[in-house]
Amino acid sequence: MRYLFLFLSFFFAFSSAYGQSEENPALWSHKVKKISETEYELVFKGKIFDGWHVYSQYTVEGGSLPSEFTFENAGVDYELVGKTSESETITEYSDIFEVDETFFKKEAVFTQKIKLLKPEVNQISVNLFYQICKEVCIPKDELFQVSLDGNAFVAAEKNVDERSLVLGNSLKLDLKNKALLNQGDFENLKGGTNLWMIFGLGFLGGLIALLTPCVFPMIPLTVSFFTKQSQKKSKGIGNAILYGFFIVLIYFLLSLPFHLFDSVDSQILNTIATNIWLNVLFFVIFVFFAFSFFGYYELTLPSSWANKMDAASTKVGGGLGIFFMALTLAIVSFSCTGPILGGLLGSTTLAEGDVATNLSAGMVGFGLALALPFALFALFPAWLNSLPKSGGWMTTVKVVLGFLELALAFKFLSNADLVGNWGIFKREIFLGIWIVLFVLLTLYLFGIFRFPHDGPKQKLSSARKFIGLLSIMFSTYLILGLLNITNLKLLSGFPPPDFYSITETESDCPLGLDCYKDFEEGVAYAQEVNKPILLDFTGWACVNCRKMEENVWSDSKIYPLIKDEYVLISLYVDDRKELPDTEKFDFKYDSGRIKTIETVGQKWGTFQTINFNAASQPYYVLLSPNLEILNDAVQYVDTDEYEAWLRSGLEKYHLSMNE
Template sequence: MKKLLVAFAFLFSFLGQSQIVDIVKWKTKLIQKSNTEFELVMDAQIDFGWHLYALNTPDGGSQPLVFTFKNAGKDYELIGKTKQGNYQKEYSDVFEVEEYFFTNTAQFKQLIKVTNPNLKEIKVALEGQTCIDGRCVQEDDVLIFTLPTIKIEEKLAEKVVDEVTKIVSNDEKMEKKVEQVVIIEDEGKIEVLDLEKDTSKVQKEIVSAEKEKTVEKVSEKSKEEINVWILFLSTLLAGILVTFTPCVFPMIPMTVSFFLKQSAKGDTKKGRFNALMYGFFIVLIYVLISIPFHIFQGISGDVFYEISTNPYVNVFFFIVFVIFAISFLGAFEITIPSSLANKVDNASNKGGLVGIFFMALTLIIVSFSCTGPALGLVIGGALSTDGGATLLTIAMLGFGLGLALPFMIFALFPSMMSGLPKSGGWLNTVKVVFGFIELALAFKFLSMADLVMDWHLIEREVFIVIWIAIFLGLALYLFGKITLPHDSPLSHISVGRMLLGLLSLSFALYLIPGLWGAPLNIISGFPPPMSYSESPNGVGFKNEIIIANVNEEEKLPEDAHYGPHKIIAFHDYEKGLAYAKKVGKPVLIDFTGKTCVNCRRMEELVWAKPEILPTLKNDIVLVSLYVDDRTELPEDKKYVTSNGKEINTFGQKWSDLGITKYKANIQPYYILMGHDEANLNEPVGYTPDIEEYKTWLEEGIANFKKQ
């Protein structure tokens, strides 16, 4: 209930889910020192503000980090102790000892010597503790290092490398022929031969010598990181665009004239300095808005995910955005209480930097009716990424800078003001266009609530029809066929308005085939999926299953269903695994969500491709676990996690499985595993590159066949 109240306080939501719960992200690297000696390198990336305790924390203090090297002494030997990088020291008033810990990054190294030439991988389990402000989280993980194939017996390894090294060092030309060199052991004696001339003497082993190389394997636990620069530039553009609204644009000449008057009094430098500070304070205020999100994320890592999937929160946001849209269309004005605006405006008369700060705050408050919806989408878009509150701060920085730039530029270069268009009816046109777009986006929130609750009120056809009507209405408005309350008389339409109208009309026409089953790739993932439809196979088309075999429905395995593109799928982990064992296929675990935009994009833009779909239908068993499924668990299946969270629904159960077993709570998240429930390769998240996803599938299936 507390998290729900937090959500209502923000008045914003977001369209996807990908919140990583890991505080420490590990990367592994394997450095080959000789044919049998390797250095295991473990790099840790620690979330801002958190501490990872070192290996040698004093007794009586916090739990130290412990590495357990599986099968050490059997398949390989440890050479020396594990080395760690430079750590920080700080006296703990709680434990009354000096604590050793890492912040931001940490590195650990262990030298080993392989004794089993057939060893393929080394597993290192770790246990430790990360803390922030008195709150601690247990770190449990397993790091995997993949070894290169050792083609010769251990007793020959070092001799071979030494011998070939001598040849290469003594004869530079030999380096180019090194692949032709073979080593043969004859009664303990090593003989170096040329493969082309002495093939008859090759009796036991053929090896190729290589210079010392580094074999690196990176274990990523999160999906591909969002390009920070793209996020920053897109929010910067959004900030610039909102300046061309009726709430902001008329304030540009008023504000600039204030700073010009200061320069006219003879203090040009002060006028320019104050103009820059005015812009700086606008940016600062928007950045400060993101600070509470860091606090809430620190308290509960999945608070944003839970808010975004809550149907009642999404219905609330739908209502809020519809109200804003109707206001933009001219039905009424939404304004901040005048008493608050007046107080802030009066404070701006104090002078100095304090007065300039309140001038910036006045702009933000007065322009809220125009900037609020855009700001909501900025917050939602940033928090829906795996960067959480950190990326939100970057997004707010970009938005604030975009809004502040026109004020600063025109104050520094007032001659450019002459090139600005005059305020007039075009500003209302911009506002109305935003209103239509905001109305369309509002129905996404209602659709998300409908999907989670299975109301079937906004199915795919209904959603598409609503969007067709909205963008057709926008086109008619831009063509002058519809007029609204605050429109100025229109004797003709400008070229820009006509082109925008054509764009809106084209988009509306593009959506129409979606009513007959067209995929609509441009907005893939935004409407409800094809399966959430009155006609899942398209109006006027027969079910492809019936075409293939009228008795196919009877062959559907028990407890299975048809997922996207008629892939046989299971909603239950245990039942899906049991079926995979029965048919002898690997399992593809698909952590997904009914409201997950990127999940739908993967299904529509990647899974549907002929390079991928046959593999999903024939070579794996798909287990789709919906983490936002609100179906109640049977009473005997409900439980409480170790941290006290009650698990009452299937969605909570699958979310907890992802967190506890795979250390991730992102959607989509794909895991290929064998019948022993061990991963066949590294899990992946959102992977829009078809070839990359195909390679990942083929790698996992090939590893399964080797078992």
């Protein structure tokens, strides 16, 4: 709950002060007091704007984040003498975290004594991480470049050793016809398609959320309030429509912080999505969500939040009051919408493309589906009489969602297994778990067993029988796929690839193809057999990569082309397998930034970025054995487009051979 509050605080800070992003509510300075030839006192002083406050280093755990100093090279060039002391602080009880928090107002002064271990040291770097709050909280970093001798601070240029230079230069290719990469003859279908797909998923999630006990009963109550409390019918309708608009706006605003993360580092969200331990965390969270839907406990935000928003809606009135009413709905319905939104977030990390943009599209779809009934029923109030009554069917909806949450949870655990090369959740095990889940769902829907929050046992409805029948059909489909009777193309990208199997396979490449997972080895073979190269930048956790392999590469027009006419080089940019010590190195970009290369994925991700100025997967490039670009690069395209692209590359390669 603490980190959810921090997330929401960060979102409000970002959305309300976006146009003032360069303004810092605290101004920092530092000075140095020389005590002796080897001892110094460093003083860091912050002037805090009115109404804002900065948290102490020693504020209690369980509340807001404390300030934290990082002294570079401490223990090597110098040692810290005692703890960092602080000026006078204020301690107050927090209703949000229910703990006493300690913070500074107007001014914060930190003092740290150091003793030099190396007399020649005359400058050090100190980083301060802190959280500054005024109704909302903003995390900040402040870098202090401290000169001990009074001269201007000169940052030492970071360099890499000779071995790293050699290994780093080996990643840079001497590509010919590189301009062809951007000629755009072949359309990439991925972006727009995914955006509408995510919007559709969000809209579907919103429709499902409407059927939950946290939202459904609110529809007639809220619509009646707007239509009956307004003196004019037109005003009531206008207020209901405005209420719906604010619902959409609130869910859209929740996605804005992800755009900020993406602007800091274009690859940060992709890195997060393929992080092993974050995928494990997603697994735990989704299991937690699932059991809340099963009725073992309820997820709720602090009731004080809803009370404050409700009071604000009554107090301010007008359009602003309606906004607070919409915010109250978002808070009180969190126990049902939170897990669904979590699933939406999970879906955006699994989809290709700009994660932040995908999430915004999904959030707008979700908010729109929630908002539509309030506007439509206000326009046509007679429709309210046709609404079904609240009842046990809403509990059934929650349980079905719980099983879907569990299925998605194991997808994230499978991602961690694939990326980490654990070899635990092979394709058969993954499918077996899904089969068990959907068989259990079927048994529940037909009343074989029940959950704690189920009401009295009643006759099964037609809808429940129909969904149970669908669950039986899906379970059968999974069993046929497990037995290799069918190919599970409808699930492309969700189960582990077919070559990630318990049984021995002839190839560890997609579809049993021959492939190389090292670029230099693949190029050497292409030169030997005089064939062009299909360079495939892919990922273990890349859903669209699996879709391309299982739906496009498997096509009878595509498969022979890849198998017989090209040398396939598949480079996994999310592979967390550690490189041998002799192959680890520091890569220095032209900008001077240094990146440590320790894993297979880091190596090929850097290789893709510096040579092709791309960071997405799937990403396909056609090369001749002497590294001539044969065509523009493509990503997620359909079968006909991909066939035309492959044949065009072959034609250009053969023409160049005859010149």
